[in-house]
Amino acid sequence: MSKFQILTRARWRQNFAGETYLYWLRRRPALYVTDPELIGEIGRCVSLDMGKPKYLQKGQEPLFGGGVLKANGACWARQRKVIAPEFYMARVRAMVQLMVDAAQPLIASWESRIDAAGGAAAAAAEVVVDGDLRSFSFDVISRACFGSDYSRGREIFLRLRELSGLMSETSVIFSIPSLRHLPTGKNRRIWRLTGEIRSLIMELDRARAEVLEVCGGDGAAAAAAPDFDMVSRMRTVGMVVQETLRLFPPSSFVVRETFRDMQLGRLLAPKGTYLFVPVSTMHHDVAAWGPTARLFDPSRFRDGVAAACKHPQASFMPFGLSARTCLGQNLALVEVKTLVAVVLARFEFTLSPEYRHSPAFRLIIEPEFGLRLCIRRAGGQDATSQADTSTAPVHSSHN
Numbered sequence: 001m002s003k004f005q006i007l008t009r010a011r012w013r014q015n016f017a018g019e020t021y022l023y024w025l026r027r028r029p030a031l032y033v034t035d036p037e038l039i040g041e042i043g044r045c046v047s048l049d050m051g052k053p054k055y056l057q058k059g060q061e062p063l064f065g066g067g068v069l070k071a072n073g074a075c076w077a078r079q080r081k082v083i084a085p086e087f088y089m090a091r092v093r094a095m096v097q098l099m100v101d102a103a104q105p106l107i108a109s110w111e112s113r114i115d116a117a118g119g120a121a122a123a124a125a126e127v128v129v130d131g132d133l134r135s136f137s138f139d140v141i142s143r144a145c146f147g148s149d150y151s152r153g154r155e156i157f158l159r160l161r162e163l164s165g166l167m168s169e170t171s172v173i174f175s176i177p178s179l180r181h182l183p184t185g186k187n188r189r190i191w192r193l194t195g196e197i198r199s200l201i202m203e204l205d206r207a208r209a210e211v212l213e214v215c216g217g218d219g220a221a222a223a224a225a226p227d228f229d230m231v232s233r234m235r236t237v238g239m240v241v242q243e244t245l246r247l248f249p250p251s252s253f254v255v256r257e258t259f260r261d262m263q264l265g266r267l268l269a270p271k272g273t274y275l276f277v278p279v280s281t282m283h284h285d286v287a288a289w290g291p292t293a294r295l296f297d298p299s300r301f302r303d304g305v306a307a308a309c310k311h312p313q314a315s316f317m318p319f320g321l322s323a324r325t326c327l328g329q330n331l332a333l334v335e336v337k338t339l340v341a342v343v344l345a346r347f348e349f350t351l352s353p354e355y356r357h358s359p360a361f362r363l364i365i366e367p368e369f370g371l372r373l374c375i376r377r378a379g380g381q382d383a384t385s386q387a388d389t390s391t392a393p394v395h396s397s398h399n
């Protein structure tokens with residue numbers, strides 16, 4: 001679905017359709033669901049008679065094959081049963097050191113760029129960090145799956161990335177550079193959002209203070225590499241991650257298909273109905289999150305998700321719903337918190353003046369023009385006073 005279609009749909013829904021409405025995709029009924037009660041019903045359904053739409057299996061076959069992400073029925077249940085234990089928290093707990101190791105190339109690359117920019121305490125390198133972050137997560141999953149032979153895993157993920165890029169190429173109309181300075185409605189929105197996203201970066205200062213407190217660094221002295229227990233204690237970092245996933249959920253829809261007639265609360269969904277739950281819309285809903293719904297405010301998660309919004313199951317679902325909820329959730333959360341802790345202990349970030357805020361709907365939601373940051377060494381450190389996080393001790397007794 002293009003951005004134009006999404007916008008048109010949002011306006012159309014506002015003006016004519018209401019919260020939950022039925023439409024037709026060719027000859028198939030499709031239900032666009034924003035009613036929290038109905039989302040709750042979908043969430044409670046553990047029957048194999050509801051699953052991932054078959055069109056997804058066909059359309060994304062080269063990327064996902066018959067894997068757990070798109071499979072259904074007994075085939076899905078078998079795969080999920082085998083894979084799930086690999087992502088239990090006890091397993092993820094033991095992966096923190098490999099995450100710290102996987103962050104070393106990224107740290108080395110940013111440091112060498114700062115050196116190239118002059119190396120002094122105030123020197124800043126301008127970096128489009130998307131590729132580095134992607135490489136980091138490829139490395140984590142490769143090291144977790146392939147152990148010492150992780151470079152093979154990396155090759156696989158690089159090719160998967162290329163494939164997913166090919167499968168989600170956007171229209172050239174949206175990428176003519178000279179149009180970016182025109183005061184069109186879209187550009188004005190981009191400029192406003194760019195301002196808002198700066199507050200996201202500012203929030204990192206509080207997160208850094210917490211990282212240094214937990215890991216024992218003070219900006220000039222070396223911080224220890226984080227272990228699982230340290231990462232678990234970083235509440236501000238956790239709230240920043242939650243708020244980021246709320247405002248920019250990578251997966252924009254939870255989608256299902258009914259494989260027989262199904263009763264969902266007061267609603268009868270005939271066999272073959274598509275159900276679309278718009279994650280991003282629910283995450284920005286003022287009725288659930290209050291008037292600050294569109295602002296970046298991690299402190300809303302101070303007392304947990306249930307206290308942050310109405311209908312938590314329907315209002316906050318970055319990892320999807322119930323039986324099909326993301327298997328990698330534990331890994332993803334620990335991984336991102338570990339990386340944030342590692343980089344905040346060493347670097348300071350500001351948004352590049354060149355950054356343009358434009359979350360783009362590809363296979364997942366991504367920054368359309370890249371995440372461009374200015375990176376400096378933290379706390380006026382020079383190249384010699386930094387911790388070697390790769391060899392710093394890891395304190396967890398569970399490794």
Ligand code: HEM
Nearest residue numbers: 068069080250251254318319320321324325326327328332
């Ligand atoms: C921030 C990172 C991530 C986000 C936001 C995310 C989000 C999601 C979402 C929304 C779904 C679909 C859930 C549904 O349909 O209800 C999903 C499924 C899945 N995710 Fe993730 N995911 C993330 C990272 C990961 C990682 C790191 C892994 C594994 C290494 C992973 C493995 C899976 C699997 C296997 C499924 C399919 C589960 C099933 O259908 O039974 N995810 N994820």
